[in-house]
Amino acid sequence: AELMDVLFLCYMLCVVLCSRCRCPAHSNSFHGGMKMASSNIRYGEGVSREIGMDLQNLRAQNVCLMTDRNLSRLSPVKVVLESLTKNGVKYKLFDNVRVEPTDTSFKEAILFAKNDSFDVFVAVGGGSVIDTCKAANLYSCHPEADFLDFVNAPIGKGKPITGALKPLIAVPTTAGTGSETTGVAIFDYTPLKAKTGIASRAIRPTLGIVDPMHTLSMPERVTANSGFDVLCHALESYTALPYNQRSPCPPNPINRPAYQGSNPISDVWSRHALHVVAKYMKRAVRDPEDLEARSSMHLASVFAGIGFGNAGVHLCHGMSYPIAGNVKTHSAKGYSVEHPLVPHGLSVVLTSPAVFNFTAPMCPERHLEAAHILGADVRQLKRDDAGAVLADTLRQFLFDLQVEDGLGALGYSLDDIPALVKGTIPQERVTKLSPRGHTEEDLSQLFQASMKLY
Numbered sequence: 110a111e112l113m114d115v116l117f118l119c120y121m122l123c124v125v126l127c128s129r130c131r132c133p134a135h136s137n138s139f140h141g142g143m144k145m146a147s148s149n150i151r152y153g154e155g156v157s158r159e160i161g162m163d164l165q166n167l168r169a170q171n172v173c174l175m176t177d178r179n180l181s182r183l184s185p186v187k188v189v190l191e192s193l194t195k196n197g198v199k200y201k202l203f204d205n206v207r208v209e210p211t212d213t214s215f216k217e218a219i220l221f222a223k224n225d226s227f228d229v230f231v232a233v234g235g236g237s238v239i240d241t242c243k244a245a246n247l248y249s250c251h252p253e254a255d256f257l258d259f260v261n262a263p264i265g266k267g268k269p270i271t272g273a274l275k276p277l278i279a280v281p282t283t284a285g286t287g288s289e290t291t292g293v294a295i296f297d298y299t300p301l302k303a304k305t306g307i308a309s310r311a312i313r314p315t316l317g318i319v320d321p322m323h324t325l326s327m328p329e330r331v332t333a334n335s336g337f338d339v340l341c342h343a344l345e346s347y348t349a350l351p352y353n354q355r356s357p358c359p360p361n362p363i364n365r366p367a368y369q370g371s372n373p374i375s376d377v378w379s380r381h382a383l384h385v386v387a388k389y390m391k392r393a394v395r396d397p398e399d400l401e402a403r404s405s406m407h408l409a410s411v412f413a414g415i416g417f418g419n420a421g422v423h424l425c426h427g428m429s430y431p432i433a434g435n436v437k438t439h440s441a442k443g444y445s446v447e448h449p450l451v452p453h454g455l456s457v458v459l460t461s462p463a464v465f466n467f468t469a470p471m472c473p474e475r476h477l478e479a480a481h482i483l484g485a486d487v488r489q490l491k492r493d494d495a496g497a498v499l500a501d502t503l504r505q506f507l508f509d510l511q512v513e514d515g516l517g518a519l520g521y522s523l524d525d526i527p528a529l530v531k532g533t534i535p536q537e538r539v540t541k542l543s544p545r546g547h548t549e550e551d552l553s554q555l556f557q558a559s560m561k562l563y
């Protein structure tokens with residue numbers, strides 16, 4: 110019996126210690142796990158013509174089809190509608206999705222979904238449409254829930270989603286957010302002037318239909334900005350805090366966040382996406398008819414989506430949410446909107462030179478490798494040069510694609526920095542995946558260094 114007591118004490122001590130320590134011996138059971146969530150993707154020119162049959166196979170009786178007003182007149186929606194009609198699929202169209210959605214625009218889509226009894230959701234559009242459709246599906250299946258219930262803490266309550274949702278088929282038309290692969294829906298929470306979102310594997314689309322023909326109608330700046338989103342998804346997930354250094358360890362696997370930190374499986378997707386961006390992004394932006402380049406970027410957005418969907422993003426995304434939320438007058442060329450707007454990809458990429466210069470000391474090899482993939486000659490360089498060379502490579506990349514010269518060019522000045530920092534603080538869900546810890550003063554300096562790039 111004494112031996113048992115001693116063993117029990119040792120066991121308890123171990124439980125207590127292991128829940129605190131990060132020693133490698135204990136990391137397997139308490140910090141070391143990761144989970145790969147895979148996505149169903151169908152890819153190829155013309156595959157969206159099959160969607161009517163998919164809906165028949167699902168025995169859909171009443172489909173909720175969501176898009177935005179401009180896209181509703183363009184070929185991606187036409188192709189999908191033709192397929193629905195041809196296969197006798199009954200649907201209702203909601204085409205009032207807001208480009209860069211807000212809590213108000215989400216609620217309008219939710220009301221539309223709640224007012225009917227839809228059995229399948231279909232989203233045809235960019236991240237704005239796909240995210241809105243995820244929220245409409247979620248809340249119409251949880252009619253008793255308050256809007257903030259499932260929104261990320263600390264802005265919302267971050268409750269886990271327990272009930273079943275309807276199938277959602279996403280047809281992405283940008284290249285892009287990768288939203289067809291993720292359980293994330295982002296919106297601008299207007300009371301705080303900052304973006305936040307809902308993050309749960311439960312809202313991930315059941316199928317992504319990735320038809321590169323849809324990207325041919327993207328205006329030049331939509332191609333550029335959505336491509337920068339791919340670039341940052343790849344770079345941030347590849348440099349995120351490693352999964353076995355993230356804490357706290359979830360008490361139960363159901364609590365493990367999708368954003369787990371960089372890990373050996375997400376690395377494959379993120380690194381490959383970066384190669385594709387390096388090879389094809391400039392061609393895709395400059396020539397709308399370059400189907401090879403646009404198809405490749407469409408696939409890269411899926412790859413990067415799977416990478417960041419399982420690893421997470423960090424400072425560029427965390428800092429982008431107040432950059433987008435505090436927009437004053439900047440109007441985005443090529444975006445079919447009347448309201449002032451900083452497109453998501455632009456809000457993310459403008460801080461990238463400063464951010465990767467800041468994070469490089471924590472994992473210089475990965476930063477050097479990223480610079481190398483993006484075309485820099487790193488043979489003579491030392492680990493200490495990693496931040497500067499990746500920052501320079503990114504600045505050159507942005508300059509070549511005629512990106513606005515920093516936050517200053519969007520109308521921000523040094524006076525805005527406190528508000529931008531304040532809006533970054535609640536983005537802990539992503540910023541805590543930064544490989545380098547940071548103070549508010551660090552964030553201030555990163556915003557300041559991003560005011561002017563060239």
Ligand SMILES: NC(=O)c1ccc[n+]([C@@H]2O[C@H](COP(=O)([O-])OP(=O)(O)OC[C@H]3O[C@@H](n4cnc5c(N)ncnc54)[C@H](O)[C@@H]3O)[C@@H](O)[C@H]2O)c1
Nearest residue numbers: 209235236237282283286288291293295326327444445453
């Ligand atoms: N869920 C996620 O994982 C995730 C990840 C990153 C970003 N986001 C969110 O996604 C949104 C941005 O999405 P986006 O970059 O895909 O752009 P978007 O959906 O906002 O669309 C941008 C503009 O391009 C137009 N457009 C889209 N596809 C087109 C096409 N093929 N032809 C012509 N015009 C087209 C739209 O009408 C709109 O005017 C932001 O709200 C962002 O926060 C979500």
Ligand SMILES: *[C@@H]1O[C@H](CO)[C@@H](O)[C@H](O)[C@H]1NC(C)=O
Nearest residue numbers: 201217220221222223224225
């Ligand atoms: C709700 O549905 C009814 C019947 O389908 C329709 O007439 C009405 O316009 C809908 N209301 C909203 C807000 O969508």
Ligand SMILES: *[C@@H]1O[C@H](CO)[C@@H](O)[C@H](O)[C@H]1NC(C)=O
Nearest residue numbers: 179180326327328444445446
């Ligand atoms: C919609 O997009 C097209 C093509 O990208 C663009 O030319 C047009 O101006 C946009 N429509 C509106 C209403 O802004």
Ligand SMILES: *[C@@H]1O[C@H](CO)[C@@H](O)[C@H](O)[C@H]1NC(C)=O
Nearest residue numbers: 462463466467496497500558
């Ligand atoms: C990179 O960091 C160094 C050291 O912190 C700093 O002096 C330099 O200005 C930074 N460069 C950029 C582009 O942010």
Ligand SMILES: [Fe+2]
Nearest residue numbers: 286338453457
């Ligand atoms: Fe993004």
